[in-house]
Amino acid sequence: MKTTKLFLFLSLLVLGHGLLFAQDVTTVEAIDENIGENLDLEAVASVFTDSEDLEDFEKRLNDPKTQISNLDLNGDGEVDYLRVLESSKDNTHVVTIQAVIGKNQFQDVATIDVEKDDKGETTVQVVGDVHMYGPGYIVHPIYVRPPVIIIWFWGPVYRPWRSPYYWGYYPPYYRPWRPHPRNVYRTQVNVHVHKDITFNRTSVRQSKTAVEIQRKDSKKDYSRNPSQYKKSSDKAATAKSKAGDTKSTGKKVDDNWKTASEKAGKDSKVKDNKVSVPSNKTPKSKPSSKPANKPATKPKSKPKAKPKKGRKN
Template identity: 55%
Template sequence: MKTKLLLIAFTALVFGSCAAQNQTTVYAKNSDISDNLDLRAVASMFGESANLQDFERRLNDPKYQISNLDLNGDDQVDYLRVIESVEDRTHVVIIQAVLDRDVYQDVATIDVERDNYNKVSVQVVGNTYLYGDNYIYEPVYSVAPVIYTSFWVTNYRPYYSTWYWGYYPTYYTAWRPYPVYRYRNNINVCINVHNSYNYVNTRRSYRAPVIYETRRTYGYERMRPNYSFADRHSNVSNRYDLDQRRVASRDLNRTQNTYNYNRSNSGRVSAENRNYTDNRSTSNRSYNNTNRVTSRENSAAVNTPRTDNTPRADYGRNNSNATAPRGNSENRNYTNRTSSSASESPRSYSENRNTNRSSSAAPVQRSESPRSYSESRGNSENRSNASRSQNMQRSESPRASQESRGNSQPQRESGSSSRGGGRRG
């Protein structure tokens, strides 16, 4: 059981390491060898170095990881050594990649020259095999680099690196190369943004190319003679033109994507507008149908008979008297109390109402309604007269009783006198 577990763990470890190795060696399809070393970062590190030894240390420091070149294909970033050649006031600093024992490949050169006015010019020139013809960056430093002071001294000795294949400084540790897109993102941190890096296509010094030819090394060119920049890119002259074409193609792709996106969105918007128009027409139709149904219902509601037992609206229309509503209310109350004809059904009332509107018997109804009103008014006057007579009788009865009481008092006095006279006799 333990043997099986160990075998499974070992198999998983092998497959995991293979997958990780395959993942780290993936490159972009449109990448180039020159994408693995940014000369602007080289120029930035040169301006921050104290001397050429410090400059070599910065180029190979794993903390910065300025280079991403793996020319020998051993899945490790190549060590970059620095050598120098001097003639009068011109210094040519050569950066070489260590590929094998006694095998080196020039990557770039730095031309440092001082004129008669003590003005120093610096140009970083890319190797023709890697970067194409006349790929040159001219840095303009915001602060004068300290490394200038180490060049023009008495008894100056040109720098020559002591490191070679299999023998490297203690601070150096080889690392695996990154994918190009990741290297481009990481290298921007190492470029000093306070400096300017101007692209030019001509060399300022006429001595520098001559000095360089005496110290040139091209071990990688010999291994792959048909893989120069001109063979890789026949339609551009150098790396700068390649970058410009990449930017143009990127902008074109972005424009096409934007156009396709806008086109798809416009089609979507037109479809949405069409759907909105359809929905709006459908809603208008439904709204019109609803209005029709509502108008029909309202007309039906208007024609629907009222459940009220008294013809208030008809009486208000037929009678012009201002006291008609009061008489109508009295008629309604009176008919609810005494008349049996007021308990007619709403159906008979609706029939009477429709008959009042449409039939020729409308004048009869009009003549009957004032009669009923006069009768009701007479009845109400009789009732009021009866109540008044009753009130008068009630008010007169106390007077009669008082008079009778007053008349009875003399009788009582006379009786008392008669009673007293009889007793006296």
């Protein structure tokens, strides 16, 4: 009898303990399931692959010519500038992408975890912010060859990148553009997704260290109060209908502005320091197999004729 009572007591204790923990579990969902459709993470991973360093990556994310992003979180009728911040610990680097949505206001959009294991193999995961994409939205790119930027993280010229730009202060190349309808954006951005990269989807974030690092840079100003920006969005929609189909704000762009790596010349800093990877891209111009000037086979001037021999008397 005592044994039965003890068993029942322990069963109730375990059940109650389990219910207590079950109440602590909170499922975070995306604020709007359509938000994540305005920044294609496969396109982000492709742009990351093409970049020489993180400054170059930020430039490519905000290039008004390619328009990789279609995010307008603050609802002002212009696509938000995306700043890039990077933090690291040992062999783990976390690249945080944040939308600049107001004065001293930022929102995490996605992170890129770059981690090297004990065997020297590097894993890359592009993780969508849970409030933007919902839980477990992770893209894992598989590269045929390691991109230059991956080697750059462990190369001799590596420097941490912390974007110097903020609300009202942007690089000269940047001009805000109007967001497109989602179906138009999907068609346009698909051009920038690399076909030679395999994109695996997973819901498991591999690096625990990356989660720890990310907390240092995390900003959630939009997700804390989305209704605040909803009002701005409604006003922007009204203003946009009056403005017509203008594609950009008209801000002048400095097309000649270059990143530090571009200023160094056509060859990136990484290659200059003998850290590079094979490229499968076709060169823009064929290397010359012939010298510019043909070597002269004849002297420029003919030698003077020999003097005639005098007649003998």
